[in-house]
Amino acid sequence: MTLPWFKDFYQHIAQSPLSHWLEVLPAQLALWQQEQLHGDFNKWLKLLALFPKTEVSSVELLHKVEFGQAQDINDYTQKQLLGLFKQFMPWRKGPFYIHGIHIDTEWRSDWKWDRVAPHIHSLKNRHVLDVGCGSGYHMWRMLAQDPSLVVGADPSQLFLMQFQAIKHFNPDPRIHLIPVGIEQLPELKAFDTVFSMGVLYHRRSPIDFLYQLKNQLRKGGELVLETLVVEGDEHTVFMPQDRYAQMRNVWYLPSTKALTLWMQRVGFKNIRVVDVALTTTEEQRKTQWMESLSLADFMDPNDARRTIEGHPAPLRAVLIAES
DSSP states (O other): OOOHHHHHHHHHHTTSTTGGGGGTHHHHHHHHHHHOOOTTHHHHHHHHHTSOOOOOOOEEOSSSOEESOGGGSOHHHHHHHHHHHHTTOOOOEEOEEETTEEEOOSEEHHHHHHHHGGGSOOOTTOEEEEETOTTSHHHHHHHTTOOSEEEEEOOOHHHHHHHHHHHTTOOOTTEEEEOOOGGGSOOOOOEEEEEEESOGGGOSOHHHHHHHHHTTEEEEEEEEEEEEEOSSOTTOEEOOSSOBTTBSOOOOEEOHHHHHHHHHHHTOEEEEEEEEEEOOTTTBOOBTTBOSOOHHHHBOTTOTTBBTTSOBOOEEEEEEEEO
């Protein structure tokens, strides 16, 4: 059985510049459904089916992700929604506002978007890919600019379920999350804009990853790359010996100059660093929607400039380039 979300996506791209993706994607997702489903997947599907249909009086995407108001529903329905959303914890990327319910996620992803949005090409009528999209927060903010299509690629099945829970309240046909990693994407060379935010440092081969991003873009398309960096010259690349801020899957943190050189070698043009900002414990923190450890637990309590391992505090940069 093909999930209806994927059928809708296949139909949407059949007459688009992405139509050749249909040569491989249905088989990949069929195998995924047969062999790779999370142990809680069927439970999550049943929970999704319990979300009541509501009348959404308003949709706000330009300044935040908000669907409906509290007065659209009665107290019983609001409590029902709150209980259902809690079943999909932890919520890491957001925030979301649904019928007066504030899903206060670990990350203030809106702050990142505010740093990125002023520097990108308009997304109107464009085909957009968000690699490592999480639960899709930034995809909704992209949708505010009236693109033809926004596609998120992220293998996390919990993120897929969180995305579908939010989309229940705004089933816009132009936005889709596909549970694949970028290594499973063919060389589509069809997207007008590709975003990769918070992914590069998790890749064991960052140069190969940059090539994979470039292979998704049409000629002249725009890459928006956001990642952890360190201070230094074009020769400076930091690799943690073990963990970085308690994360084992952090591999390479280049300086912005070194990252620019990598991107040049891969073939990107017109590369510019448009923002550099320290990540604070106000931007990433524990909440009632994400109750486990967060950034404050991973920093040196006596030196805000260092992680608990003694590494430089998380510094994030945004680079824009053309393929």
